[in-house]
Amino acid sequence: MVSKTEETQLNSLENQVDNGGGGAWEYLCLVRKLKARRSEKVLKYGLSILNDPKKRSALGPEEWTLYEQVAIAAMDCQCLDVAKDCIKALQKKFPESKRVGRLNGMLLEAKGSWGEAEKAYSSLLEDNPLDQVIHKRRVAMAKAQGNISGAIESLNKYLEIFMADHEAWRELAEIYVSLQMYKQAAFCYEELILSQPTVPLYHLAYADVLYTLGGLENLHTAKKYYASTIDLTGGKNTRALFGICLCTSAIAQVSKGRNKEDKESPELHSLAATALEKDYKQRASDKLGLLTSALRSLKT
């Protein structure tokens, strides 16, 4: 996950390179460091550096990292010939390398020959059974082939060993949500909150899942997590504000007549509504009427 300052830095560098200023190499390094996925730009600028022999030799040993980066970007943009050339250059230089073997597997994946890619990955895994990236590629392959349950199974097995990998937990949570297995998704989001408690994104997603599950207790918990999202983002997250209003009205509906909930945060709901209206007035004032009527219908 990229922080805001890093993202702005990346965007400004990108603009600079787009408009003809120098700095392509710094841009590529930053993309690599932040693991951002800007494959078209990477492909364009990476190729321009690689095709110019003067600039290429100026890179020194970083040249091979650039080859790898451009190969992956080319596969992402489906320029398989470019990818194949890069991989061939890398293979000439590093004949017995695991990394190049992995790139070959990815090329087979990109071409769509799943069986061969699976064979390549299994043979690589035999040599080093603890390579995280290859495990994840197999999960990605299963997902791309549409075999979601296979993807879930391999991801679960992966997580049994590497249970501190929060990216994997996140992927698993999203898969579960797509399959509507909300209880399992809630578990995954809890893991994410545990590992990174100050990231509002996970609180928000957890609250969404809890709200979808329904039931009085879950609704209360969801409301609390929407509140924590608001706190973590300083009130700017529109979705959390909506979440609060929806939760409050859902709780009111479910516990019709039982008045035990007002003691905790009586004003939260009206505050959220006011904040929403203010936000809409600033940013989308033509929709303000829709908003006020929707909020009013929620209150009743």
Added chain:
Amino acid sequence: MAEDLVLDTAIRDWVLIPLSVVMVLIGILRYFVSKLMLSSQLPDPKIVKEGQVIVRARNLRAAANFIPPKSFRSRRVYFSNEENGLLFVPKGQAQNPQAQMFSDPNMAMDMMKKNLSMIIPQTLTFAWVNFFFSGFVAAKIPFPLTQRFRSMLQNGIDLSTVDVSYVSSRSWYFLNLFGLRGLFSLILGEENATDDTQRMMQMSGFGFDPSKSLGAEKDGLDIVQHEWALPKFEHRAEAALKKLIK
């Protein structure tokens, strides 16, 4: 109170500086040799898994107050229950890792190599210093010391009336040994093989690492009292929104 000895500047030129230079060069040499002799060690799956379990358990302990009490309790049981909890190590197994580590040929070889690369240059340099640079006062320490340091710092000097602040070159050697670590991390980047002091500290607590830390995590987890932090977040959210609306 003590007479001030005037030390020949030739001592500085021909003892202190060459000694430091030699130690820096030996350190760099050792770094390159260690790079050449680096054997890639295949990580043991069990150890990797244990490491990850520890990280996860630690996260659970640290952020326990952010998840609902029921989930916390179920996770705690998952980690520390008697039969198949992840952190639970039955008493018999706890002794094994150290013995295992010594019988495992790869790991034993690795440890031996690392120890050798540390011990041999140190011994050689020490012997060289003793042979060539003994028997005279090399430097003066700027702060006064007690008499007990005399045997340690002044071993070439056989006069007992000389102030303990005047030390022999052996102590300069030791000073360099521990002090050049910072210089090496500047020159060679982090992760250099000259980190002797760190390795010496590591040698003592070697084999027990996995099972002891598992037990420690389990105890830590058992202690944690879950106090759900979320309710107070609602109030904080109210405050934040109030501020926003103003």
